[in-house]
Amino acid sequence: MPCPYLDYRCEDADHEFEAERAYCTAVEAFVQPMRADICNDRYDLDHETDCEFYAEAEQ
Amino acid sequence: MTYADFRDGKPVILTAALTGGVHGKEANPNLPETPTEIGEAAAAAEAAGASIVHLHARRANGERAFSTDRFQAVTDAVRARTDDVIVQHSTGGTGAPDALRAEPLRTDPAPEMASLDMGPLNRYQHLTSENTRGLVAALHAEMQERGIKPELEVFNGGHLNESLAILDELDDPPYLNLVFGGGTTTIPHPRNLLTLVENLPDDAEFNVLAFGPHQLPLTTMGVLLGGHARVGLEDNLYYREGELAESNAQLVGRTAEIAETLGRPVATPAEARTILDL
DSSP: OOOTTEEEEEEOSSOEEEEEEEEETTTTEEOOHHHHHHHTTOTTOOHHHHOHHHHHHHO | OOHHHHHTTOOBOEEEEOOOSSOOTTTOTTSOOSHHHHHHHHHHHHHHTOSEEEEOEEOTTSOEEOOHHHHHHHHHHHHHHOSSOEEEEOOOOTTSOHHHHTGGGGSSSOOSEEEEEOSOEEETTTEEEOOOHHHHHHHHHHHHHHTOEEEEEEOSHHHHHHHHHTGGGSOSSOEEEEEESSTTSBOOOHHHHHHHHHTSOTTOEEEEEEOGGGHHHHHHHHHHTTOEEEESTTTOOEEETTEEOSOHHHHHHHHHHHHHHHTOOBOOHHHHHHHHTO
């Protein structure tokens, strides 16, 4: 199950994209494509154990 | 490769790392992500002096992709828009299962070259690309089977040890990419480049890759030491401090101009094939 802090957006205050991109509501920023694999729990990745942003937000 | 090669005016091979898989348009809107964008960037980089293009594949939204199908779309787009450039596929993939890592080797036609990560590499707070010896051997075996020249990614001095250990298994000349930056890559300093170069086999060809603000000085130093240079938005988002690069071609063009000024002509793709015995 994807990270609860993951959203897909086309824009924020500093960016505007044609397609929706991974956005982290925990840090209020678009995330790097590599990190988006963690957000989406792809492969063997798990946002609960692999993402420091999630861990900090849950504390 | 030696300083004598520089003095002799040996052509320098320029590799353009066009897109990567770590950052994307959120970091620099000029970074190509779609197959069409990557193909156009490859053509511009070739025109600016690149003889090799280093390719990654992405999903439609810019996120990473490792499948043969996605690499096929990228390599087709590149081949349709370039004249003679050498196609090099990445087999890197932090966090991706080993089973996917060989997928980029299976396009039709196969790439002439592919990257081969020589050991562990950390990312973020919790990720490690393990790159076990078993995986390295399996990827190398498939490259040999498909006639693909490996570029050994030497992220640090330990990876040079790993590379030296398999020298007998490599076709001549071995081609090593010396990587400088933060984290588990070599500390970016001229003395560390000198040390690594001094430990290379005599018949090896080497390339210099340095991240961010270290790209320009260390690749220039590599040119002076008789090596080759990789530049591009995968490794460096900026043209200078505070100024985003406009394109991959802008970064390639600057390094081509520096090499020519220093007395080393920029290799054509045909010359690069001769140097690397492709």
